[in-house]
Amino acid sequence: MTKEELNRLRNLQKEIDILEKELDNISEQYVTDKVVGSTAFHPYILTHYNISGYDSRGYSKKVKRLQKQLQRKLDELMDERQKLEEYIESVDDDITRMILRLRYINGLGWSQIGDELGYSERQVRRKHAQWIGNREDEKVEWKDL
Numbered sequence: 001m002t003k004e005e006l007n008r009l010r011n012l013q014k015e016i017d018i019l020e021k022e023l024d025n026i027s028e029q030y031v032t033d034k035v036v037g038s039t040a041f042h043p044y045i046l047t048h049y050n051i052s053g054y055d056s057r058g059y060s061k062k063v064k065r066l067q068k069q070l071q072r073k074l075d076e077l078m079d080e081r082q083k084l085e086e087y088i089e090s091v092d093d094d095i096t097r098m099i100l101r102l103r104y105i106n107g108l109g110w111s112q113i114g115d116e117l118g119y120s121e122r123q124v125r126r127k128h129a130q131w132i133g134n135r136e137d138e139k140v141e142w143k144d145l
Contacts, residue, residue: 003132005084006084006088006100006103006104007104008080008084009081009084009085009104009105010104010107012077012080012081012084013081013105013107015077016074016077016078016081019070019073019074019077020074022070023067023070023071023074031052031053032050032051032052033050033051033052034048034049034050034051035048035049035051036048036049037049084104085105088100088101088104088105091131093131095117095127096127096128096131098117099113099117099124099127099128099131100128100131102116102117103128110124110125
């Protein structure tokens with residue numbers, strides 16, 4: 001697992017949030033409008049009418065299709081996120097695992113992670129860099145086989 005792949009986890013979460021908001025916003029919309037008219041009989045008095053209801057101008061098929069597309073994409077992103085989270089949980093060193101979780105899943109900055117774990121920002125960065133370096137060394141050894 002590379003640093004780029006772990007950074008992807010943060011972007012996945014942002015994209016998931018955006019898709020969830022889109023899914024909430026595309027449901028059938030309740031609309032209200034104000035129109036001007038008059039009474040049907042004399043004296044014709046100018047009156048304002050409020051009209052409200054669900055928008056039904058043929059959008060239901062489009063809305064359902066868009067909901068399916070967004071839901072499919074959301075499911076794919078959630079699966080990918082789950083794989084990355086499972087990888088983080090498989091890390092043997094508990095401090096490194098906590099650093100990875102706080103950084104890539106919770107989205108905390110280095111100083112916030114240090115405060116949370118009782119380390120300095122520098123120590124947290126160094127521990128993370130050592131772990132990333134070990135990952136890259138393992139990849140090189142694996143490629144040589």
